[in-house]
Amino acid sequence: MKHDQYRENIAGRADVADTPELVAYYQQLAELKTGALWTVANKIEPWQPKSSSVPVLWRYRDLREHVLRSVELVTPEKAGRRVIYLNNPGRQDVAAAVGWLYSGLQVMHPGEAASAHAHSASALRFIMEGRGAYTIVDGHKMPLEANDFVLTPNGTWHEHGVEADGAPCIWQDGLDIPLVNAMEAGFYKVHPDLRQQITAPVDDSVALWGAAALRPHNLGWDKPYSPLFKYQWGPTYDALCRAAQASDGTPYDDVLMHYTNPVTGGHVMPTIGASMQRLRPGFVGTAHRHTGSFIYQVAKGEGYSIIDGQRFDWRERDIFCVPSWALHEHVNLSQSEDACLFCFNDLPVMQSLSLYYEEALLDNGGHQTILSEGKA
Amino acid sequence: MKHDQYRENIAGRADVADTPELVAYYQQLAELKTGALWTVANKIEPWQPKSSSVPVLWRYRDLREHVLRSVELVTPEKAGRRVIYLNNPGRQDVAAAVGWLYSGLQVMHPGEAASAHAHSASALRFIMEGRGAYTIVDGHKMPLEANDFVLTPNGTWHEHGVEADGAPCIWQDGLDIPLVNAMEAGFYKVHPDLRQQITAPVDDSVALWGAAALRPHNLGWDKPYSPLFKYQWGPTYDALCRAAQASDGTPYDDVLMHYTNPVTGGHVMPTIGASMQRLRPGFVGTAHRHTGSFIYQVAKGEGYSIIDGQRFDWRERDIFCVPSWALHEHVNLSQSEDACLFCFNDLPVMQSLSLYYEEALLDNGGHQTILSEGKA
Amino acid sequence: MKHDQYRENIAGRADVADTPELVAYYQQLAELKTGALWTVANKIEPWQPKSSSVPVLWRYRDLREHVLRSVELVTPEKAGRRVIYLNNPGRQDVAAAVGWLYSGLQVMHPGEAASAHAHSASALRFIMEGRGAYTIVDGHKMPLEANDFVLTPNGTWHEHGVEADGAPCIWQDGLDIPLVNAMEAGFYKVHPDLRQQITAPVDDSVALWGAAALRPHNLGWDKPYSPLFKYQWGPTYDALCRAAQASDGTPYDDVLMHYTNPVTGGHVMPTIGASMQRLRPGFVGTAHRHTGSFIYQVAKGEGYSIIDGQRFDWRERDIFCVPSWALHEHVNLSQSEDACLFCFNDLPVMQSLSLYYEEALLDNGGHQTILSEGKA
Amino acid sequence: MKHDQYRENIAGRADVADTPELVAYYQQLAELKTGALWTVANKIEPWQPKSSSVPVLWRYRDLREHVLRSVELVTPEKAGRRVIYLNNPGRQDVAAAVGWLYSGLQVMHPGEAASAHAHSASALRFIMEGRGAYTIVDGHKMPLEANDFVLTPNGTWHEHGVEADGAPCIWQDGLDIPLVNAMEAGFYKVHPDLRQQITAPVDDSVALWGAAALRPHNLGWDKPYSPLFKYQWGPTYDALCRAAQASDGTPYDDVLMHYTNPVTGGHVMPTIGASMQRLRPGFVGTAHRHTGSFIYQVAKGEGYSIIDGQRFDWRERDIFCVPSWALHEHVNLSQSEDACLFCFNDLPVMQSLSLYYEEALLDNGGHQTILSEGKA
Structure with a gap:
């Protein structure tokens, strides 16, 4: 095995050629669960970032039919959620769309509702098409329309659905799942009742926190995320x-x-x-x-x-x-x-x-x- | 002079009766620019606050004619601003409406404009009646209507006026002048040109900062007050x-x-x-x-x-x-x-x-x- | 009564001479608990601060004997505390040493202990002379020596004393009593037992929080003042x-x-x-x-x-x-x-x-x- | 290729078996740089974290001779730095000791000095043995002894050396290199002169910022890291x-x-x-x-x-x-x-x-x- 593939002939950078003596030494180091920094220094200390992600454009006219087809192929009960996720060619090992960000397109039919869960990943949704979509976050229900943006922050109970009198809905999910996994801090819980109680008036989050430069007097907030969902x-x-x-x-x-x-x-x-x-x-x-x-x-x-x-x-x-x-x-x-x-x-x-x-x-x-x- | 008028017969409180010896001692202390704490302790350490302000209601139907009459009595040039201030009976020494807060009712006629100034006091305005009022803060002009609330923060150049085609305007001024004076930090400057240049589109403060839960990307802000005026x-x-x-x-x-x-x-x-x-x-x-x-x-x-x-x-x-x-x-x-x-x-x-x-x-x-x- | 004593003949400043008509108007305004701003504007909006306090030097050689003499003149029980306070000639109405700050020199003899109290004023002590002084703050006892500086923050139970084997002690008290009174937020409580329990090892505040750039892991702190006393x-x-x-x-x-x-x-x-x-x-x-x-x-x-x-x-x-x-x-x-x-x-x-x-x-x-x- | 290896038979989790139709669908999705979430959901949303790092103990008695031997094997000029890094068996791909943290043992002989560089990674050093080690951070030189801990924060120019009259030194380096690389934000610069000027008194960082609960009046600091190095x-x-x-x-x-x-x-x-x-x-x-x-x-x-x-x-x-x-x-x-x-x-x-x-x-x-x- 070659250990000198990262050599750079620049002052201040590692430039050590393999020799039999060094290679033997490297082998001893490996047995001690160690290595010689100069064999990897130029690799792990790059001059500037080189992303492992590649730029990608996902055309909706290409994806849409596949997203819709998932409804025929799997049930919500079996699939959990019917989502086609964006899989960057450079990040397939972590199922990321780019960097440490996950994204998918989710479809739901009228009358469907996903089960409630919570996780340490943070999530958002951006509505693409349909009618009657809603999200419930910690008991707060919010109807959603095209181009609306909704948060389901880390640790909150959340679930999604489409009203029975709505039309099939597609939205984009965005999450930090890859980051949370990379940080080795991923926790996941299914709601014990599979459904939350709605404990607040519909859209109360917007009514209370969605006014420009006005803050409700009697409501405290100490969570690390926005109370406006x-x-x-x-x-x-x-x-x-x-x-x-x-x-x-x-x-x-x-x-x-x-x-x-x-x-x-x-x-x-x-x-x-x-x-x-x-x-x-x-x-x-x-x-x-x-x-x-x-x-x-x-x-x-x-x-x-x-x-x-x-x-x-x-x-x-x-x-x-x-x-x-x-x-x-x-x-x-x-x-x-x-x-x-x-x-x-x-x-x-x-x-x-x-x-x-x-x-x-x-x-x-x-x-x-x-x-x-x-x-x- | 009596020194024992604040006595309280309670453990932990001062309860010292005047004696000739003590009074002589107090006199010596006074010559050294000092005093005996126990003669004033119960006064300066009250059990709970007792405001020197009294509750007051100022009826607009009583004040309005007097405010309007000031226009006949004084010119803006002579008066600076034609303002009737609210003078709490308990706070006349500091011209406060209550506590350390100043308030006044200001009147301006169409076509009038006050000269620009700046001060270390912080100010606000709340519009009561009229048409065509405006305020300019650091070059940002804002038209104002009834029940609009506008800031002229500490240190900003500001001036007020009424458009020529407007109607006589009355608004309430609110300032911390008494507080700033009490803190001995009052500075005042008249604008060298008496008028500011308008350097931004009208109402740009609202356009840029007045959207609910949205922040303009390219604008920094490090002042201690709101960029939304x-x-x-x-x-x-x-x-x-x-x-x-x-x-x-x-x-x-x-x-x-x-x-x-x-x-x-x-x-x-x-x-x-x-x-x-x-x-x-x-x-x-x-x-x-x-x-x-x-x-x-x-x-x-x-x-x-x-x-x-x-x-x-x-x-x-x-x-x-x-x-x-x-x-x-x-x-x-x-x-x-x-x-x-x-x-x-x-x-x-x-x-x-x-x-x-x-x-x-x-x-x-x-x-x-x-x-x-x-x-x- | 004269209303035009603050006139300034400068553009942007008030410059209105009294006339019989105006004086009559001022009288009407006064009846409505109001006034004309231009009669006081130049007074309440000064060009720059002019402190009501005067510079003072209090020589210790002048004060010391008077401080010590208070021990003979009053008992701690009657006086609460034997303190000679510094009374700035410009601030005698609020018993301040300067601005809104109170200061006094307190004396205590060996074996004496003041009763415990708490107040919304914030206090500090700076030790001048003696041996065996201590302060107890919320159950934390601290021995004090010359030039030590100690806090008794707002809301804490605190008491002072001198050990029986000590020597007479004098220290300087510093408080924001005048400020707290001015802000009309002064509260005072005597400890129900007149003495606190000592609930922590002596000097634990220094042991836990007094190390340079080190913070104890297991101790939270959410008070608005320092945990290091x-x-x-x-x-x-x-x-x-x-x-x-x-x-x-x-x-x-x-x-x-x-x-x-x-x-x-x-x-x-x-x-x-x-x-x-x-x-x-x-x-x-x-x-x-x-x-x-x-x-x-x-x-x-x-x-x-x-x-x-x-x-x-x-x-x-x-x-x-x-x-x-x-x-x-x-x-x-x-x-x-x-x-x-x-x-x-x-x-x-x-x-x-x-x-x-x-x-x-x-x-x-x-x-x-x-x-x-x-x-x- | 199997797509159903992560199935869980639990409500709210994905449990979809491969079928020929589904596998064909998955193939179509892959061509669009997408995938079906339910094939990976249970993998990327674990119930709780499972670290890819393993616990390791590196015994100094095992490592020390190898660290010292590097002096004989490579020159500082060629190696940049003579460091044996700790290579967690679960993290060899990123050269991490655990998680996203790098660590290595560096050796330097008396009279040696590494060239100055800067990087967006943050670094620290903990001194293990020797005499005469020093670090220079942005012109501030600091002598170091056993168990001293020193920062070389992100973006600072830094270099290390051992005084000519010292003894061979070994210290532990700690960096966030793997994290910075993972976040794709790694930048590296070699100092144009290869050596910094020392621009401040030796140990001035400790003299100015290393006192317990005291802050120098005339020094600002707005960096995201400590001024105490x-x-x-x-x-x-x-x-x-x-x-x-x-x-x-x-x-x-x-x-x-x-x-x-x-x-x-x-x-x-x-x-x-x-x-x-x-x-x-x-x-x-x-x-x-x-x-x-x-x-x-x-x-x-x-x-x-x-x-x-x-x-x-x-x-x-x-x-x-x-x-x-x-x-x-x-x-x-x-x-x-x-x-x-x-x-x-x-x-x-x-x-x-x-x-x-x-x-x-x-x-x-x-x-x-x-x-x-x-x-x-």
Whole structure:
């Protein structure tokens, strides 16, 4: 076995060639459950991040029929949940869509209801189509419509369903399951009754915590996640439109707003952040890169993104990912319609751990050379 | 001079009678700029707070004509601002409405504009009547309507005016001037140009920071006060109505919401907090008391409050105050209409200094005996 | 009565002369418990702070005999505590030494013990002389020696005494009583048994929380004040000496260290901060001024301070105060010995309320012209 | 390929058997870079954590000669650093000692000095033997002795060496390299001059920030890690001895103190925490388990730990690890001498991400049954 495949001939880096004596030594070290740092130093201390995830665009027109077909193939009782998960070619070992983030498309038919459970993973849902979907979180029931964003934070009892008079629903699930597993902190519980009691008026979370810059007097909150569980599309879109009139936006993302925990002003959950951004008609962004893993769903419009030199054309409901430290730039192809991108990410993790780094592309007017067109 | 007027015959309290020897000793101490603690201990260490402010109701129907008359009596140039301030009988030395809070009613005619200034005092405005009022804070202009609440935080350049095509406007000013003077930290500057440049789109503060649980990505904020300067009546009232459907409210205040700094979830300014509460039709509150000084303006409806045994009947635009540790309870007299009370207070101060204490009245079903009807 | 004594002929300031019509109007306003702002605006909105406190130096050689004499004049049972308090000529109405800070010198003889009490005021003690003094805070007993600094935070049961085999002790008390009274939040309780049980090993607070940059694993702490109650002179002085070797200090205060709450790194109590500073031999400071009220005790050495143009010469155990916004500069008169100044102040209040302002004297090489020598 | 190996016959869990139709469907999904959640759900949502790390004890008497031999085998110039790293059998893919923590033993001879570099990984050092070692962090030089603990936080320039008149030194390095790589945020820089300038007095970090509960006035600090870089053994051991007299300690760890950032009272770095604990003579701990990965070095004494049923006997300088959710209990074998365990861990990560869970073993008096004796 070769031990010198990571040599670099640079001062301050390891550059040790294998010799019979050294290889014998390495063998002795291995028996003691140790190794020589210089054989791996250049590998484990890279000059900059190289993500194991690859950029992927999942086209909804490709996925939709397969998602719907799962209803015929498996029962909710047997499957637990009928979900098609996004499996990044570089992250199949951990079933991640990108980095340490899991994502799947879940389908439910009218009258169906999943059983209640709780886990130490944090979860969110973004509604794609259908009518009558709802989520219940710790006894708080919330009806959901297209482009609504809902939290099921770590440790909460939660369950989903579709009202009997609704239409088949599909939504995107986002979770930090891979991260929680990597951190070896995954716990899972099935609700003893399989169903929760609804203990509060429907949508009370929005009624009490969803007002702009107002906090209910008599309610304490000391959980590490937001007491506001549902963020509706209507007011979110309105907010982006208003902000676009008052702000130049950013060169990379035009007008982008983070969903927040109203109690702290910070991220919605300790491990997952989320945002909605609006690219004005004709917006052509420039490129930057940053650490952290990002999953986008197109909530409105069409355009394309260039990610590490690959162009990905997207339209409504398509999903794509940007791996850590990948250069990316977004373009709204329409000169008359805006485009909106929902995003969830591990930005709270990167910030908590002081591992967020960011850098703009300065060459070529801030635009990447397109190396290839991404294929779904 | 008598030195033993505060004696208490209780173990652990001072109980020293004057003697000629002691009085001589006290005289010697005074010459050294000192005194004997036991002569004042029981005075300066009371068993519980006794506010020097008295409860007062200022009836708008009484004040309004006097406020309007100031326009005839003084020019803005001479007066600086035409304001009638509320002068609590117990706090005339510091020109306070209650405790360390100042309040006044300001009038402006169409086309008038006050000169820009800045001070270390924190200020707010609550609009009472008129059309075309506006405030400019650090270059951000905001049109104002009845029941809108606007901040002019400590250190900001600010000025007020009424558009030429408006109608005469009256609003309530609230400031911590007495507190800032007491803390000996009052600074005042007149703007070198007497007028600010408007440097941002009108109402950009609301457009960028006034969305529910959304934070603009590209804007930093590290000031100790809210970047959202204006809180509009419409969404505030809607929020209270929604919250009332999802919550039982509190026995003292029914449904009360604090205006917050969206960046932190906390109070709008470091020294002044504000809230709006809604008493549902027929609401009869019970009594409690707490430290801190509170000034209320009736934004809607009519009812009464009992404050330290005095009943004060109020209707729209009336203003009243609740001194520290005064028992108080609120009643909405209508069985069909709700009543709304705007309030500003020094709660942030009491909380920052760990001096907030609260206590419910337990006797008599939580209701005070009315000792007298308060007279304006 | 004259209403125009505060006129200023400056744009943006009030400049309204009394007229019979106006005076009649003012009278009407007064009947409504109101006033015209322009009659008081220039008074309540000063250009900069003008403290009502005056700089004072209290010489220990003048006070000591009077403090000791109190033992002969009053019993602890009658007096509660035998304390001579410092009574700033500008603050006699609130019995303050400066600003809103109270200070007194307390004496106790061997075998004496004061009864236990609790109050919403925050307190500290700085030991001046004697042997065998101790304080008990919430069941934690702490022996005290000269220059030790001890907290008795708001709400804690506390009592003081001197061991039977000790020597008469004198210490300085520092409290925020005037502030707490001003905020109308003063509560006082006598301990039901007049004495506390000692519930923890002697000096456990120091043993558990007094180690540098180490926190005990199994102890929670959620109080707003430090769990470390005693700060000993020895390690404090050593720390200043070490810091002096590693730092240039500041031009105003040479090497100054703030006592901190080890749980937060912040001030020891929410309303009172404290520091110890060391002026190296020959240190000649320059002048600055800032908001907040400061009381100093000379822990070591001799020198002088110039406060608002008055020179105050001090030596060990002398106490002096610096009012808000007063220019001050310190000088160590010795070329061979250092000088140490203990200080307590309301800096936490000024910072919490965003009212801390600071400014260096730039003229005259940063030195004030001495206008007079302060007299005790 | 089999897709149903994770089936569980429990309500709320996936239990879908492979059929030809399903397998064909799975194949279609794979082509779209997706999968069916129910084929992996039970794997990625475990009932509780099962660490991929195994408990290991590395005996210093086994490792020491190999560490020293590296000096003969490779030059510092070629190797970068001569380090033997601890390679957990379950984590060889990421070169981790346990979980996402790297550790190695580094040796340096008198007169040697490693080149300066910086990386986004956070590092610490714990000195094992020798004389004359030093570390330089951002221009601050610190001499190091046995059992001293030193930080080289993320982003700082740092370098190590041994004075020419010293003796060969061995220390333990601890880093979060595997975590930073997993988070795809690893950056590495070699110092342009290969050596830093020393810009501050030796040990100034200790002089300025290493005093108990004192903070230098004139120094700001806004970094996410501690300004105190070195924690000396002497005062740490003294602190543990004092705390042991004032506290019962905990049933699991006896007296344990966390090294803290004095500016915040929190962990020393955002991703790595550290502690020192003292097991009193005869201490027999009970078992608990918690999430997070922990690496121990025996700083003093001898005893054993039972980790997930394996007994590991340890003495001074031995190193062992406790994987996430592994039951563990510690015993001091001596009835007369105390034992001290240094530990570093990812507790800050688990807490920031709200993934810290803890549970005591309640059965069998809190003691595990020993299943086997761990072999190094």
